[in-house]
Amino acid sequence: MHSLDERCLRYLAEAVGCGSVRAAADKLNVNASAVSRQLAQMEVQLATPLIERHSRGVRATPAGALLLDYHRRQASDREDILAKLAALKGLRRGHIGVVLGEGFIGDLMSGLLQGFWARHPALTMTLDLAATNDVVRRVVEDEAHLGLVYNPPPEPRLRTHLAMPHPIRVLVREDHPLASHRGPVRLADLAGHRLGTMHPATGIRQIIAAAEQAEGARLEPALTTGSIGVLKQFVASGTGVTLLPAFCAAPEMAAGILVALPLADPGLNAVEARIVTRLGRQLPPAAAALLQHLARGMAGTLTGTSSGGGMAGAGEAGRGDRAGSP
Incomplete structure (x- = not known):
């Protein structure tokens, strides 16, 4: 089996991500001909085209898409193992990437995240807002550890950790x-x-x-x-x-x-809010701790046992919902 050069994989990822070889070269601060040459050599080695050119730049072929998925998984696995090694000294460091719909923000900031940071004050976090399909894509492609998403489309690469009815x-x-x-x-x-x-x-x-x-x-x-x-x-x-x-x-x-x-x-009335991760991904300790905290806090609203804030439960119990569940 041919070996896969990490530099070539990075060149492929940047070319597809930037939309052109020249834009990738500019981002990587290398000569465009060097990027083209490395990609061509990898295509010869693997005996299959990896990118195809069109009027707006380049895109991955099916073979190129497989390599990009492999490259993303390698990068996320590297990040996760480094975080786990650091966690052997205790959960005192780590960064968590979360992508979510806008509707979740007010509830997170009003309760759940305060409780999490009270327990783990040294951890850092990125919260990115995205539409439903983009939340799914970014979780599947390991651009974020966790996703909070409303009524996502069927996606076999997603694992749902908590699904709550939210009509x-x-x-x-x-x-x-x-x-x-x-x-x-x-x-x-x-x-x-x-x-x-x-x-x-x-x-x-x-x-x-x-x-x-x-x-x-x-x-x-x-x-x-x-x-x-x-x-x-x-x-x-x-x-x-x-x-x-x-x-x-x-x-x-x-x-x-x-x-x-x-x-x-x-x-x-048959729609749900979900906490999702990529199926098969082993989360680093910081992200795993946040996942557990969110799932516990959000599930607690269904039984009235939540003490750290959280989304309104299945019937949106509270002073603002006069009609309750239909």
Whole structure:
């Protein structure tokens, strides 16, 4: 079997990641011809093309994609073993990469992370916001240790550590006319109310679109945005209503500003928030400790035993959800 040169693998990863050999060479501070020559030699050695050129640059062939996956796993395994060696002296150092949807931020910062840092003050962390598909991609490609994701698509390379039901709700201000609505709300009931929604490409909006089709309703949003924060301000200001999982607005609901109303469509009630990692990845001790802390804290909300904050439970229990689970 041919040996795989680490430098060549890095050249391949940068060429594909940057989109061109020249951009990769600039990033690596080497001559572009040297990158091209090394890639060509590896293709000859392995007797298969690794990149293909197109009008916008280069992309990996199926063989190149296999090598890139191998390279990413090697890098993550190297990082993980170094972290484990350091942990033999105690969990006093380590960095954790987390990628998550915007809706998780308020809840994490208001409780769960404070409890984690109280136990492990020397650990550092990167929190990156991303859309659902990008959260999945970055976890699968080992760009992050953990992912917090809402209703992810099927992905055999993901391992789910905790799945919590978090149905989509109608969020309204406490004094809004819909706040006194009895029973689950139908999408058709939103007609005549100014509506704000996420962009059509987002997972939340796609779930809502399927419910529109099933119910035979057609929503006409007055506001479309990629920001959950914008939608919450839209509702809190009294400008309109929105459709979001209630945990996205847990602080506003706890403060009595917003109310979450259940929806009638079954498809809007069968969605979940998940903690995920790449299947087969052995997490370094710092990331494993955070995973355990998050899973314990978030699962505790289902039984009412959580003491460190966490997402609202399956029925979004709290002062802001007047209707409870449908």
